[in-house]
């Protein structure tokens with residue numbers, strides 16, 4: 158592993174553009190949902206649990222043939238870090254040459270994790286949301302911010318509603334959004350008022366209990382839920398899950414990792430890759446939930462994009 162390049166968070170930020178990420182990930186998710194013929198190899202992530210510190214270390218390897226992307230992300234998530242002002246997620250990605258297995262780059266995985274998760278929610282939203290003007294965001298951390306940045310870039314968002322269980326987090330995010338994008342932003346003290354007029358809802362919290370429950374929502378509202386990535390954790394209620402058409406990134410991941418799916422017993426209608434392929438209907442008039450667990454293939458494709466762009470820059 159001598160002399161392989163390291164790409165830090167700033168390199169990743171300048172390399173990745175949401176439009177390009179969405180196109181690349183849409184095709185890779187479709188490849189994944191083709192099954193064995195799709196050229197994607199991705200085992201369920203292996204997670205070590207550090208019980209006494211409420212911490213997790215996950216290994217996420219994947220190969221995506223159509224993108225020449227072979228990589229493994231190592232990611233820790235420690236929900237209690239926020240009280241200590243330390244990042245709750247830390248990640249590194251090792252990229253390999255697919256022909257020889259030789260490591261070719263190591264890079265920051267935190268920016269990639271934020272951007273690719275938001276990009277995948279945007280793909281689900283593109284297909285499943287009838288309207289995309291009013292966005293309700295539950296949570297005010299890294300994912301909430303990345304989702305707002307991606308959605309403002311990709312859709313004609315007119316208003317953003319924010320709720321967080323600690324109101325100062327929501328206030329801070331609202332200030333950032335208003336200063337950066339000049340869009341109307343409102344902070345809400347309760348989830349119900351935050352979501353009532355929304356076309357699209359993002360749930361991106363570290364909650365382990367349902368925070369979004371049955372309440373007054375637009376009939377065709379689309380919900381992206383990216384939190385609750387453990388089998389015992391939930392951020393959506395059982396009733397909400399059972400009264401929605403549920404799409405996932407991976408049936409294997411959702412049925413083994415998602416408390417929202419496992420504890421509700423809700424039926425999964427299909428994978429978002431099957432929607433991209435036209436094999437499952439994109440429901441837009443009924444309420445839809447996209448349950449995202451996060452897939453290693455998303456990291457591999459993103460890391461390969463960063464590598465190719467950084468290599469091109471060296472040639473100039």
Ligand SMILES: NC(=O)C1=CN([C@@H]2O[C@H](COP(=O)(O)OP(=O)(O)OC[C@H]3O[C@@H](n4cnc5c(N)ncnc54)[C@H](O)[C@@H]3O)[C@@H](O)[C@H]2O)C=CC1
Pocket residue numbers: 234239245246270274296297298299300301321322323326361362363364365368382383384385386449450451452
């Ligand atoms: N689906 C995917 O691909 C990915 C999912 N995630 C998950 O998304 C969620 C958010 O991640 P980040 O924004 O990076 O984390 P973060 O630590 O930056 O933000 C967490 C947010 O949840 C809030 N929160 C904490 N405890 C809560 C509680 N008990 N009830 C309600 N809200 C609470 C915090 O105030 C904060 O707004 C986490 O569950 C994380 O593991 C993270 C990366 C990728």
Ligand SMILES: O=C(O)C1=NCCCC1
Pocket residue numbers: 232234246270386450451452
């Ligand atoms: O996909 C990821 O990366 C993660 N997903 C959920 C937990 C934290 C990391």
